[in-house]
Amino acid sequence: MTTYESYVTQYGQVKKIDAFAYLSYLHDHPQEPRKHGKVVLVTADTPLKASRGEGKTTTTIALIDALRARGVDAAAVLRQPSMGITAAGSKGGASGGGKASLTHPELIDWGLCGEMAAIAAAQNLLVAFAEKAVDDGRLDTIAVPRVSETPSRSLRQIAVDRGKGDVPERTVLTPTCELMQIVVLSRSMEEIAQRVSEMVAGSFEGKPVVFGDFIDLWRITNILGDAVKPALTETKQGSPVYVHCGPFANVSIGIPSLVSVELACALHDVVVVEAGYGTDAGAQKWLDIAAREFGAQWPAAAVVVTRATTWRDDPKLSWRYPFHINRLERLGLAAFPLVNLWEGEDDQVGQLRQQAADLGFRTPIIGNLFRDGGDALAEQLDAFIEALEQHDDASVRGDESLDSHRGMDTVDDIKWIIRSAYGVPAGRVLLREGFEQSLGNARELCASLGKDLDDMVVVAVKSPATMTDDDSAAEQDRSVTLKKVEVHAGAGLVQVNLTSSLTTPMPKIV
Amino acid sequence: MTTYESYVTQYGQVKKIDAFAYLSYLHDHPQEPRKHGKVVLVTADTPLKASRGEGKTTTTIALIDALRARGVDAAAVLRQPSMGITAAGSKGGASGGGKASLTHPELIDWGLCGEMAAIAAAQNLLVAFAEKAVDDGRLDTIAVPRVSETPSRSLRQIAVDRGKGDVPERTVLTPTCELMQIVVLSRSMEEIAQRVSEMVAGSFEGKPVVFGDFIDLWRITNILGDAVKPALTETKQGSPVYVHCGPFANVSIGIPSLVSVELACALHDVVVVEAGYGTDAGAQKWLDIAAREFGAQWPAAAVVVTRATTWRDDPKLSWRYPFHINRLERLGLAAFPLVNLWEGEDDQVGQLRQQAADLGFRTPIIGNLFRDGGDALAEQLDAFIEALEQHDDASVRGDESLDSHRGMDTVDDIKWIIRSAYGVPAGRVLLREGFEQSLGNARELCASLGKDLDDMVVVAVKSPATMTDDDSAAEQDRSVTLKKVEVHAGAGLVQVNLTSSLTTPMPKIV
Secondary structure (H helix, E strand, O other), X not given: OOOHHHHEEEEOOEEEEOHHHHHHHHHHOOOOOOOOOEEEEEEEOOXXXXXXXXXXXXXXXXXXXXXXXXXXOEEEEEOOOOHHHHHHOOOOOOOEEOOXXXXXXXXXXXXXXOHHHHHHHHHHHHHHHHHHHHHOOOOOEEOOOEEXXXXXXXXXXXXXXXXXXXXXXXXXXXHHOHXXXXXXXXXXXXXXXXXXXXXXXXXXXXXXXXXXXXXXXXXXXXXXXXXXXXXXXXXXXXXXXXXXOOOOOOOOOOOOOHHHHHHHHHHOOEEEEEOOOOHHHXXXXXXXXXXXXXXXXXXXXXXXXXXXXXXXXXXXXXXXXXXHHHHHHXXXXXXXXXXXXXXXXXXXXXXHHHHHHHOOOOOOEEEOHHHHHHHHOHHHOHHHHHHHHHOOOOOOOOOOOOOOOOOOOXXXXXXHHHHHHHOOOHHHEEEOOOHHHHXXXXXXXXXXXXXXXXXXXXXXXXXXXXXXXXXXXXXXXXXXXXEEEEEEOOOOEEEEEEOOOOOOOOOOOO | OOOHHHHEEEEOOEEEEOHHHHHHHHHHXXXXXXXXXXXXXXXXXXXXXXXXXXOHHHHHHHHHHHHHHOOOOEEEEEOOOOHHHHHHXXXXXXXXXXXXXXXXXXXXXXXXXXXXXXXXXXXXXXHHHHHHHHHOOOOOEEOOOXXXXXXXXXXXOEEEOOOOOOEEEOEEEHHHOHHXXXXXXXXXXXXXXXXXHOOEEEEEOOEEEXXXXXXXXXXXXXXXXXXXXXXXXXXXXXXXXEEOOOOOOOOOOOOOOHHHHHHHHXXXXXXXEEOOOOHHHHHHHHHHHHHHHHOOOOOOEEEEEEOHHHHHOOHHHOOHHHHHHHHHHHOOOEEEEEEEOOOOOHXXXXXXXXXXXXXXXXXXXXXXXXHHHHHHOHHHOHHHHHHHHHOOOOOOOOOOOOOOOOOOOHHHHHHHHHHHHHOOOHHHEEEOOOHHHHHHHHHHHHHHOOOOHHHOEEEEEOOOOOOOOOOOOOHHHOOEEEEEEEEEOXXXXXXEEEOOOOOOOOOOOO
């Protein structure tokens, strides 16, 4: 048994890997052999609506199958789909499709090994402990929301203790909760415990109270025992796929656990990380949150998926795809356009290539990935593989600095994101009534905790299908409105809601 | 690999067994070797309070360790503890203690392989689908409660859609929900789907609507995929322990899944099933629900656990232990008293034996099971083993018939239970105001479904620590009050709440 294998456990039809322990072992044993995989993002055009995917997971799977067919040791890292959404039928599974599928999509789509359920139980237990603290006279109000894995719009705003206290509360979808963010961003169980201890439970006599003041942290970390371990499954072609945490780059950070990517990089040469929804959500968050602020790897390249129809059918929105490609190139990433053809679109290849050439893109990769899987791609990857080989970690990274934004004024920081990722200059960032108040409250909350709001990492919360108040408007008329801010002190994040975001991240079944 | 092994999958530190498929294989292959294990119940005195156990799990573990030390192929079947309760610290783990422990108690206590979480997700998805049916104008009201694995008293009564509909709802603890009962009682995924289709979702224009009328049943059964498989773990001494579903014999049926017991019986000679809380809860439900109505095995013997203090310290309650022993003997079960000693009680053995002799009990089994585990028991099991060997499945089963009570008037049936299991005659069964109305509604509901309330199996819902309105009263003054009834049409059960029961089965953290 290799050292690595001693950290792997069979778990039904998948394997679970104790990434915390294995990475810690590698850290402590610098002579132990390992790989230094390069990260590639698979991201996408902004979707026309949230429930319509461009095929990022299908592309991710086809891409690693194709790379491995060409002799490259590639693996993928996927976020675990939100089981409630999948189970409810609101969107298809998030495990690829057709020839570009996982061997056991049902596992990924239907709860995997209970990871998200464990995070839900732990977050709800935090609420229950806060409730007990209210009963015990140690807390006046509760700040932490309950979570549900099942989408249910009526849970957005609830009252508990109906007929007695009628206490207002809200319920958010599990993957969007602060504890999920903490699991995604932490590199050890100790870090998780520390971050949970810094989560704000509520207030007492007007002052914030953190969980570290009154709970046994081991009760939370015990629940999370196996949930912190990434799962390993494979594609139908036998390529390795790690799955761990973190969907919903629209309403949360949308990043797979950092350790799942680091684990994959220690084991493979190329690690394809799915970063959705669009580039404005998933890629923005990988670059500006994971890489810039939490030590994740700056990607060597990106594949930007679109559908022929998404790219072209709405002329008022067709600015978005080239905007994304150009932004990534400007940041120093080799950004490869990939058009995922649907049935009946094979005859459009010439036209699509011409369109890409007109826009000055790299040569696009085009194929019907559902039908043909990696076979559609293998012959088209020369330039992509060359870009990876030539990529030098120390090379110039374009015109943006990788320096942390911690300490930058929160509003300046969100304006920076809006300019960089959505193309709207600071002068057209509007503040909705109540925003300044919300910002002031957040600033005060942080001060009470002995922290500075400006040190929190900014998370834009928005609709997955829009970047601005009206993406169909002419460029010079596009604006972005800031709505409210919410501090996740344990995760070290400040979420800034933009106009089109849900007030409470809890979708309805559609 | 044996046939059996092909149905077993490693799942982290436990194994999961596809009991549905294996039992179906055995059914279809009568020549395939198998065992015909005898069921033994480990049940207990009625606890002085819910959070104080007598040590049933510890006894169960010590008992199989002792039996195996004596060459008997014994195994145990435990119900999965409610993770929320354990995690919240409201009671100790439910995985034994000291020398009589499981190898990985943390797994059992902290969510196992996500079985209960999957059942929670499926039941909550049913609620979400019902909510969508309301939005779609196919349902006016929702009848099925949401569930939470985390105890939280303020969830007992909630209002959803606060500020819009303010719709009253309630949330019950996951293990008490109808879907858990369905998983416990079903012998195939098809049976689960059928029972879910018969669950009442709510009403439309005054008539009940069942889930089969509007949902895709496969969405529910997919979620339950691995949750229906019993887990196999072991004691520190290496004895096999199956864990699956069903805690809370006070507010629900409190039975491990029937297939987990049938699986164990096919593999071992003696199968020790933990049946708690007290005999009035766990054993009553195994005998009157599982065995009498759902084809489970009538036990060959019972071990009735008490603590020296529980048995003796409250003279007004000391009638309960002999009442339980005598009831089981009257039903034809060899009922062995077992006194689980605490530290410092070793000198009480002589006195306890005398007390048992005075009451006409079988020779009691006495030991400190936390400290000594199975070693405390092995030498004391001659009579117990002899009783098992002499037990003949076809032998007379005492003065009660095993004939089904289906078709018996529901009130007569609950009165039968109250007389038989709590010792209170029909003349002292009182009806609380509103009970008749509740009964009438239930009868009407069943009629609307084309069913008869009297065909539903009666489940008594009560406090775990009491059998009557006042257990401390003199025998001739003891009464039981009937409070309300609730039909679980899919599970085929009618729950009858007795006075001291919670209206909504959702404990608070204590």
